[in-house]
Amino acid sequence: MTLKRYLKRGANRAEKDKHFLLRFLSAVSFTLITTLALSQKTLEVGVFGGVSYYLGDLNPSKHFLNPKIGYGVLARYNIDTRWAVKVNLFRGTVKGSSQSSPFLPGRNLSFESPVTDISATAEFNFLKYWTGSKRDLISPYIYTGISVFFYDPVADGYSLRSLGTEGQNIGYEGRQPYSSISVGIPFGLGVKVSLARNLGMTVFWEMHKTFTDYLDDVSQTYYLDSQIIDPEDPANFLSDPSLDHQPGMERGNPKNQDWYSFAGLTITYKFTLHGSRKCRDTKKF
Secondary structure, three states, X not given: OOHHHHHHXXXXXXXXXXXXXXXXXXXXXXXXXXXXXXXXXXXXXXXXXXXXXXXEOOEOOOOOOOOEEEEEEEEEEEOOOOEEEEEEEEEXXXXXXXXXXXXXXXXXXXXXXXXXXXXXXXXXXXXXXXOOOOOOXXXXXXXEEEEEEEEOOEEOOEEHHHHOOOOXXXXXXXXXXXXXXXXXXXXXXXXXXXXXXXXXXXXXXXXXXXXXXXXXOOOOXXXXXXXHOOOOOHHXXXXXXXXXXXXXXXXXXXXXXXXXXXXXXXXXXXXXXXXXXXXXXXXXX
């Protein structure tokens, strides 16, 4: 093969490779543009209404015991028909009593605490779902994430945290006042339903694994001799309302952290974000 023919053959191959590369890049570009054009990234905002309850030292295992009203607001960013991320601000009240618990019912301890929860979660739809769709209009889903919450257990109108009912205010066995802010891991399941073009609903149940054992103000041991408790002193009396315990006796179980839950339904309104193609025919989805 002469040098001239070799160079010509190489030039032809380079030209073919060039055309192949251009076709490949064109196909990739078309796919990306089509995907972006068909993307329906939307934002849903709405409200929540339902109940809240807790599991802990004054209710170790009974779900939906002493439920209280829960409510809040949320915003959900739909990435596609399977994935979404959500942020919410929920508020509820949790309540418990040792008399309704199989664990040391004679303690006569009780509490009630408002809980303000701020959560960020990722959601996965088991089926394709889109608010406004006439085809993919319902799907079960699961989710998990992280939360920050604020709480303040009270009894008889007194803030139990400020009273130091397990000796925190005097440093009993090195104990210190606990924080009224903590973090948790929310996770849950539910069902999403498209009600109209821009209106959606979910029915859900979620649990929050917390990293505090003081949501109910009960965790470790008694610190006062019941014989010297002054019933007129809230800090004394609310630490041992039954007046029959000694320092070091079991008051709670520090090995288990507390939980709280929200359950109910949400109603959301969908906004199509700028840059996403608006769907003119919802039957396509």
